[in-house]
Amino acid sequence: MQRGSVGTCGTCACQVKALNNNTVVEIKDEKPKTMQRGSVEVLRLKLAPHFNKNDKIRLACQCIVNEDVIVEKFEGFCGHQYDKLKW
Numbered sequence: 001m002q003r004g005s006v007g008t009c010g011t012c013a014c015q016v017k018a019l020n021n022n023t024v025v026e027i028k029d030e031k032p033k034t035m036q037r038g039s040v041e042v043l044r045l046k047l048a049p050h051f052n053k054n055d056k057i058r059l060a061c062q063c064i065v066n067e068d069v070i071v072e073k074f075e076g077f078c079g080h081q082y083d084k085l086k087w
Helices: 039-044
Strands: 013-018 025-027 057-059 063-065 069-072 081-085
Touching (some): 039 057
């Protein structure tokens, strides 16, 4: 279910891992940073059900990936059950 890619629902939360330390994941409407959350992600992931429990979680709708990365999705509607890997 897509909500418009604005980062408000949190359902696309996933863990993005770099294949190397130089991987850059761009953030919508911000300068590219290396694997850091954008301002929208910071605000949304402070809220339920995420509550900043995992600092490696990103919102897929807020990332522009230009290289190969490893993406992990967790159980739960918003991918918030970090102890249960879905894929």
